[in-house]
Amino acid sequence: KLDHGILTVNQIDMFLKAMPFELTYADDNNQFLYYNNAHDNPDTMLAKRVPEQSGNRLSTVHSSLPEGRMKNVEFVIGVLRNGDKEYVRTIVPGTPADIINTHNYQAMYYPDGSYAGINEIVFNFKPWLDWYLQTTGQRLVGGTGMPMPPTGAPSGNVDGSNSSVDAISGASA
Incomplete structure (x- = not known):
């Protein structure tokens, strides 16, 4: 039962497929359960997924990643599972x-x-950004900040704790 609305399962499926972005869901046991499969060709996706991955462990879904990138996946899962953060945002x-x-x-x-x-x-944030800048007449100017690090999220916490608690196995902390 939805908390609001009266959508059917078919309507929910159409709604999710029509989203202008890729959506995925992994449950509390680190099982990859859903993605909105609006692409016929996974190579056109930014986060490539195929139907056969549904139901797999996140460690299996990400098994082709290099070790450094897998540490980033473990970090994200760990900080979200442990409640250290509500969300993590990255730019690839x-x-x-x-x-x-x-x-x-x-x-x-x-x-x-x-x-x-x-x-x-x-x-892809670029079309949204371009539209916003064109619509408002604003523009981006150079900044003095550091360029984005090539590896994304760090692989641990500043305080030395381990946020990747069972990120692969899915066991609870």
Whole structure:
């Protein structure tokens, strides 16, 4: 039962497929359960997924990643599972100039407040940014900040604690 509305399962499926971004969901046991399969060819996706991955462990879904990138995955899962952060946002480096590959990982919770999994939204931010700048007449100017690090999120906490608690196995902390 939805908390608001009267959508059918077919309407929910159409609604999710029509989203202008890629959506994924992994549950509290680190099982990859859903993505909005609006692409016939996974190579056209920013976060490539195929139907056969549904139901797999996140460690299996990400098994082809280099070790450094897998540590980033473990970090994200760990800080969200442990409640250290409500969300983690990343920009994937090394994409063509016409793509700003943005990933937003959001912790989800059951009604009792316990961790329910991760909702991931992936999209090319560039068209949205270009539209905004054109619509408002604003422009981006150079900044003095550091360029984005090539590896994304750090692989641990500043305080020395380990946020990747069972990020691969899915066992609770």
